[in-house]
Amino acid sequence: MKDASPLVIPTYDDVIAAHDRIAPYIHRTPVLTSTYFNEMTGAELFFKCENFQKAGAFKVRGASNAVFGLPDDMLEKGVATHSSGNHALSLSYAAGRRGIPCHVVMPRTAPQAKKDAVRGYGGIIRECEPSTTSREAVFAEVQAETGADFVHPYNDPRVIAGQGTCSRELMEQVPGLDAVIAPIGGGGMISGTCLTLSNTAPGVEIYAAEPEQADDAYRSFKAGHIIADDAPNTIADGLKVPLKDLTWHFVSNHVTDILTASEDEIIDAMKQTWKRMKIVIEASCAVPLATILKNPDVFKGKRVGVIITGGNVDLDTLPWIK
Template sequence: MKDMTDMYIPTYDDVLAAHARIAPHIHRTPVLTSSYFNDLTGAELFFKCENFQKAGAFKVRGASNAVFGLSDEMAAKGVATHSSGNHALSLSYAAGRRGIPCHVVMPRTAPQAKKDAVRGYGGIITECEPSTTSREEVFARVQAETGAEFVHPYNDPRVIAGQATCSKELMEQVERLDCVIAPIGGGGMVSGTCLTLSNIAPQVKIYAAEPEQADDAYRSFKAGHIIADDAPVTVADGLKVPLKDLTWHFVSNHVTDILTASEQEIIDAMKLTWQRMKIVIEASCAVPLATILKNRDVFAGKRVGVIITGGNVDMDTLPWITK
């Protein structure tokens, strides 16, 4: 693993600057509660609803911070990234707002709804095979051809500082939280949560939630070093990517625990949220609730912030519909 001394670690000052920079381009998303889920879990749950965010996901925060932080000279060549969906469409959205090109490498298996959204925001898609290896190889070629500024989906200090604004808002909206839980794939949202809470509310515990079938962060956390899977298969399509150096720094130093849920538990939590809260959330966003339901003893009697990370769902392939 690369020595952290040669990578810039964002500070809380970066978070404050990011929040000011992106304010014209994002929503301050609402926090919803559910007496049904409170009764079911024995906890008080406060859902930070980034499914209502611009571009339908929290990732527009980090993408906007990166895009609007570029100098005019750098911005002229555009931006580029690789992403299974939400970062791709968020970066396309932000680039469109600034009037610059956005090149995106996406797995050919990415949800059609997300591909359509990327193109709708003006993003230029190049497809790859659904593995980390293929994604990075194809991206290297695209970046070499375009000269665009690489904005990594999560292992980028500008992106992490932007994602950290979500938990900053949550702490302003809800008092006396005992813990916050968010999904983990590459770790951008969880790292941002760690960055904010370690500075302004160090007493608040941070949990990460992960699919059992893509549990490399869980295994990394237990082993004490990064363990990366190349191509895991899970309904939570936004959580298939591995941790990287910068996100591992935050996860290993500030996360209390990583909890996992089975595919069926994730689907059940997603469906229950749709039914009871009347909001559209992705499978990836249902993983925290699934782990709370599975580990009620951990959260009972606690005030819990639950970050719902996005709502970009392919309506033609809902996981509870069998054909």
């Protein structure tokens, strides 16, 4: 599905339908706690661990909803997307489960672990330069050649409805949250969170966390309109893409605030999570914790859901190893 105009806004009924549709293909991921981080922040933190999800990331939710919602007459040509990694491997996973082709445009600089995972799930990769301009130009070529159905990494109502199932589970697992925080790049997870919470728990604050070196969503939020960076440079490789019209709809209407963290703060939060919680998370997923540690007064005394979005890490290039 191409960027919708006029906007096709998914509803909470779409989230419920998505949850039923994708249930056989995803995990209901666990929620973990950490006394150490609670004491550091003065908050009660509940980590929704999508790093334990199928394909290692939350994006399998939205990808599976799109793939398994395709009508039979569209299956032969398969699906296509552009992605720095987790959406690419998630769509490849879902397409493989349905037995259809999956074409993926990935930046040549994407982590090798993610490229290997895409190929392992049967995805067909075409590489591009690490910029939004190159990504979209190469993708246009691939779609013209294949005729595959475009499943946008985040600006797609099917994908957003699928991502909304994550916070739906979180609210069932941990009643009485005061706030939920998730990373923001293009805004798919945040949009799904907004969609679910605005319908089921409108009093819960929604925070987005972003790298300082890829802070276009933060600047957009403050300016009141989309500001897009073409090729930001950050360790959080999953958060380099800009907001689009559909995700901006949710961010501008429902997000409480967007907080940022430096590269060193992100790496420190990632390392501390590995060390203290004994779980593997990627740099993009460490940004929420980094912003909580940086802004403890915002969260002190609150019950906070922290969405850990994925765990697909290249173990040969860990950022704290010089």
